[in-house]
Amino acid sequence: MKMRKYRLFLFCSVGICVVSLLYCYKTLQKGNFLQQLSGHRSGLKSLAILSGFFWKSPLSTSLTGHNNNFLSDTYKHQRAVEIMRKKAFDGKELSEADLVMPDPTGPHGELHKRVYILQDDVTPYFIHSELDALCFHEGTEKAGQRMILKYHEKNSTVLDGHTNKTSRNAAKCACRQGWHGPNCGVPTVVQHSNLPTKSHLKARKVPRRILNAININHEFDLLHARFHELADTVDLFLVCESNFTAYGNSKPLTFLQLLLNGTFNYIKHKILYIFLDHFPKGGRADGWIADDYLRTFLTKNGMSRVRGLRPDDVFILDDADEIPVREGLLFLKLYDGWTEPFGIHMRKSLYGFYWKQLGTLDVLSGCTVAMLHTVYKRDGILLRRRDYYTMPGMRQYEKASGHVLIPWSIGSPVHYAGWHCSWCFKPEGIYYKLISAQNGDFPRWGDFAEKRKLTYIKELIRTGGWFDGSAPHYPQTNPKEHMFAPKYLLDNFERYRHLLDNPYEKR
Numbered sequence: 001m002k003m004r005k006y007r008l009f010l011f012c013s014v015g016i017c018v019v020s021l022l023y024c025y026k027t028l029q030k031g032n033f034l035q036q037l038s039g040h041r042s043g044l045k046s047l048a049i050l051s052g053f054f055w056k057s058p059l060s061t062s063l064t065g066h067n068n069n070f071l072s073d074t075y076k077h078q079r080a081v082e083i084m085r086k087k088a089f090d091g092k093e094l095s096e097a098d099l100v101m102p103d104p105t106g107p108h109g110e111l112h113k114r115v116y117i118l119q120d121d122v123t124p125y126f127i128h129s130e131l132d133a134l135c136f137h138e139g140t141e142k143a144g145q146r147m148i149l150k151y152h153e154k155n156s157t158v159l160d161g162h163t164n165k166t167s168r169n170a171a172k173c174a175c176r177q178g179w180h181g182p183n184c185g186v187p188t189v190v191q192h193s194n195l196p197t198k199s200h201l202k203a204r205k206v207p208r209r210i211l212n213a214i215n216i217n218h219e220f221d222l223l224h225a226r227f228h229e230l231a232d233t234v235d236l237f238l239v240c241e242s243n244f245t246a247y248g249n250s251k252p253l254t255f256l257q258l259l260l261n262g263t264f265n266y267i268k269h270k271i272l273y274i275f276l277d278h279f280p281k282g283g284r285a286d287g288w289i290a291d292d293y294l295r296t297f298l299t300k301n302g303m304s305r306v307r308g309l310r311p312d313d314v315f316i317l318d319d320a321d322e323i324p325v326r327e328g329l330l331f332l333k334l335y336d337g338w339t340e341p342f343g344i345h346m347r348k349s350l351y352g353f354y355w356k357q358l359g360t361l362d363v364l365s366g367c368t369v370a371m372l373h374t375v376y377k378r379d380g381i382l383l384r385r386r387d388y389y390t391m392p393g394m395r396q397y398e399k400a401s402g403h404v405l406i407p408w409s410i411g412s413p414v415h416y417a418g419w420h421c422s423w424c425f426k427p428e429g430i431y432y433k434l435i436s437a438q439n440g441d442f443p444r445w446g447d448f449a450e451k452r453k454l455t456y457i458k459e460l461i462r463t464g465g466w467f468d469g470s471a472p473h474y475p476q477t478n479p480k481e482h483m484f485a486p487k488y489l490l491d492n493f494e495r496y497r498h499l500l501d502n503p504y505e506k507r
Ligand SMILES: *[C@@H]1O[C@H](CO)[C@@H](O)[C@H](O)[C@H]1NC(C)=O
Pocket: 153, 154, 155, 157, 164
C-alpha cells in the first residue's frame, strides 16, 4: 500500500517536472518584454514561472481587455512574483507594515530605501443590481440603497420570446449628472475627450493601481490639495525631494520634516519617499539637465522600489503644480479599452486660481507600467516629451499589445480635467521659487534684485502681471464656477484664501 503511494507520488513528480520544463521553454521564448519586467531578479524568475504555472489566479482570468497572450502571460508572471515576495516577506523579521511606511520616529536614513508593496484595491466600485446590470456606485442614481434602472424600449417578449419578464440585458443603470456609459462609470471629462475608443470601453473586474509621481520643492498647499483630491483613487504617490535646488544650491528637506512630524499622517501609508542626494553633472551650466534629471531619477529610483507592479497599472508623472481631477484617474483605474499615452487638459491659472488664463495646458503625462518599461525605459521625462512615436521600443510594444497606440487627453479645451496653478504661493513662496529656479529658463528673474522684492511680487499678484512687465487681461472668475479649484481648497476656504481670492486687490 505504502509502496503504491510512493510510486504514484514519484510518477506525478516526474510528470510535473516535464510539464514545467516545457512551460519554462515556452515562456523563455516569449523574449524581451518578460525579461525586462523581471530584470535583475532572474534568480526568482524560474521559480516564479513554475509557481505561476501551478497557481492560477482568479484575478488573472477575470482581467478584461488587453486580453492577448502577451500581456496576460506577463501578468500571470508578475502575480506569481508578487505572491513569492509576499511569502518571503511574511517571515517574522520583516512585517508588511514595516515595508509600507516607516514609523515617523524611526531612523530617517532608511526612509528613502524602503520598498512599497502594492495591494489590490478591493473597494466595490461597481454594484450588481437585482436585474444584474453592473452599475458604478458613485455614478448611478439611487433611491434609498437601490440602484435606479432604466429599461430599453423593447420588452422581453420581443427580445427573447421565452419569457415575459424584462430581460436582464434590457436593464441599464440610470446615470447621475456627470456620468455616462452603460455602467455610469465614464465621467464627463472622458465622454467629451478625444478618446478614439470610447465605444470599446469595458468596466474591469479588478481595478488597476494608479501611481502618481511628483517632485516636490515647497508647493505644500498644492500638495495637500493633490493628496486630498486623489487620496481614494491613487494607490501610491512617489514623492521625490532633493537637498539641492534646481539651481544647484543646498536646501533643507522640508517635505521630509513634515512627513516625519505628522503633517501628512492622513496619507503617509500611500507615500513612497524618494531622496535625490546629488546634483547632475552639467546641471549648473544647463538648467534643463537638472530639470530633466529630477524626473529621470524620480521614475527610476521610485519604480525600482515598488513591488507587485502589473503591466496594466497606470503611471502618471506630474509637476507639483499640476493636479489631475479625481474622476479622470478613477476612470483609468476602473476601465479597459483606452489607449496610451494620455495627457490631461488642465485649467491654467497664475499666482492663485483667481487669475485664470485662456485655454488649457495639455501635458502628456501618463501611460501603463508596461509602456513605461518597454517604450520609455522607465524614464519619466521621455513620457512627458512627445517623442514616443520614434522611440525604439514603440513598434514592438504596439505590436505586442495588439492595439494601435493613439495618444489622447482626458478633458478637452472646454472640459477641464485638472488644474495647473503656476507660481501659486504666498509672496515668500514666490521669492523662494525665484531664487531656486534652474539656470535655463531665461531670463532668470531671480537674478534681478528688484524682481525679488516682496513689494514687487505683491504688485504682480495684485495685477496678474508678469516679471517682464506685461499685464495680460484675464477674465473675471468666481470661486463658485465649475472646476475653479480643487475641492479640498474650496472646502477650507479660509485657510487657502490666498489662492482662491486675490489678496491684494482692493474691493
Ligand atoms: C411590449 O412593448 C410594446 C411597445 O413598448 C407594447 O406595446 C407591448 O404591449 C409590450 N408587450 C408586453 C407583453 O408587455
